Structure formats: C-alpha cells, structure tokens
Amino acid sequence: MTSEDLKILHPMKEVVESYGIKINRSGFCMCPFHHDNKSASMKIYKDNFHCFGCGADGDIFTFVMLMDNLTFKEAFKSLGGCYTHSFSEMREIEKIKRKRAKTAELRTDLKFRITLCQKLIDIYRMQTLKYPPFSDEWCLHMNALQYQIAELEYLTDMR
Incomplete structure (x- = not known):
C-alpha cells in the first residue's frame, strides 16, 4: 500500500482522534507538540494539520512520526503501509476513489x-x-418563471 493509499484510508481527523485528542466543530484542537495548552491552536484539515502556536504541520505520517518519535518508514508501517498490495486493499481504495469521484461529479452537476x-x-x-x-x-413566460423558481428552491435544498 502506497502512502497516497494510506492517506485515502486514514483521514487526518481519524488519525488525530486515535491519539485521544478531541477536535472541536471548527477543526481545532490542543496541540500535543508544545506545552502552551491554554487554547486550541492546531487546525486539522482534510489531508494535513497546522499548529498556529508552534508551527508544526504536515500530513498523517508527520503527525505519527512526531507523536511516537518514529522514522517515516516506521510511521508508514504503523499506519498499515506495506510494499505489496492485497486484493481487498486495492478494492477498498478503488471503491473510495470511485465514491469521491461520483460525489464530485454530482456536486459539479448540481x-x-x-x-x-x-x-x-x-x-x-x-x-x-x-x-x-x-x-x-x-402567462406562458410567467408560468415558466414560476417553475424555474421552484426548481431553484429544490436544487438549493439539495446542497
């Protein structure tokens, strides 16, 4: 499994929460890399993190490396990385990729x-x-106008 495959299988939020760190609704949490724990200074994004207090930032591998004092290779293996692919892993990764592509296509269509x-x-x-x-x-144009207004309300509710 490659590093990109692991990033797909393990979202940043999931990795951070696996260490018992609570993330608030706006994506901030207490930074475990510095001791100024007065406020939530670390922002968790979809694929990475950044601390506005100490400047620590990176992806899931960097986070695991810093938390467990590991090398990249050790962090890669601890997240389930290996240098061979099993069929079920490949299938799961492709399933996630297809789902994301379908969601993006639906959003573009909307x-x-x-x-x-x-x-x-x-x-x-x-x-x-x-x-x-x-x-x-x-009357013809007014009816068409009313229909389009109703359609727009329906589409905006779908967002």
Whole structure:
C-alpha cells in the first residue's frame, strides 16, 4: 500500500482522534507538540494539520512520526503501509476513489443546474416585461418563471 493509499484510508481527523485528542466543530484542537495548552491552536484539515502556536504541520505520517518519535518508514508501517498490495486493499481504495469521484461529479452537476436555473429565471423575468400583463405570451413566460423558481428552491435544498 502506497502512502497516497494510506492517506485515502486514514483521514487526518481519524488519525488525530486515535491519539485521544478531541477536535472541536471548527477543526481545532490542543496541540500535543508544545506545552502552551491554554487554547486550541492546531487546525486539522482534510489531508494535513497546522499548529498556529508552534508551527508544526504536515500530513498523517508527520503527525505519527512526531507523536511516537518514529522514522517515516516506521510511521508508514504503523499506519498499515506495506510494499505489496492485497486484493481487498486495492478494492477498498478503488471503491473510495470511485465514491469521491461520483460525489464530485454530482456536486459539479448540481452547480451547473443551479446556474442554468438562475439564467433562465433572468430570461423569463425579462420576457414578462415585454408583454402586457395577462396576455397569452405573458402567462406562458410567467408560468415558466414560476417553475424555474421552484426548481431553484429544490436544487438549493439539495446542497
């Protein structure tokens, strides 16, 4: 298993919490690398950490190395790293990668649909101004406008 595979399997937050460190809702925790424990000075990001007090930062391997006083190779092995891949590990990694790609694709599609709805709302609003109220054309565009507004509300609720 490569280091990138381990980063996929072990998120930064999970590694930090495995040492009994509590992370607050905004992603901050007490830094275990310096003794000024008056406030939460370490920010835990998706793939790394950074302490604004002592300047310590890095990824999951750096964190394990600093916590357990290990070399990179020892930290790599302690996180489950090896230099051969088992079939089940490869399958799990591919499953996670596919899930992340699908989520990103859905998010991109949702953004596109929201942008399209917003543009159509603008177009239909302009069209309703061109025709006298309650004429056939005005009603047609007003109905389309109402539909797009409802669609936009639905899409923004999906976020």
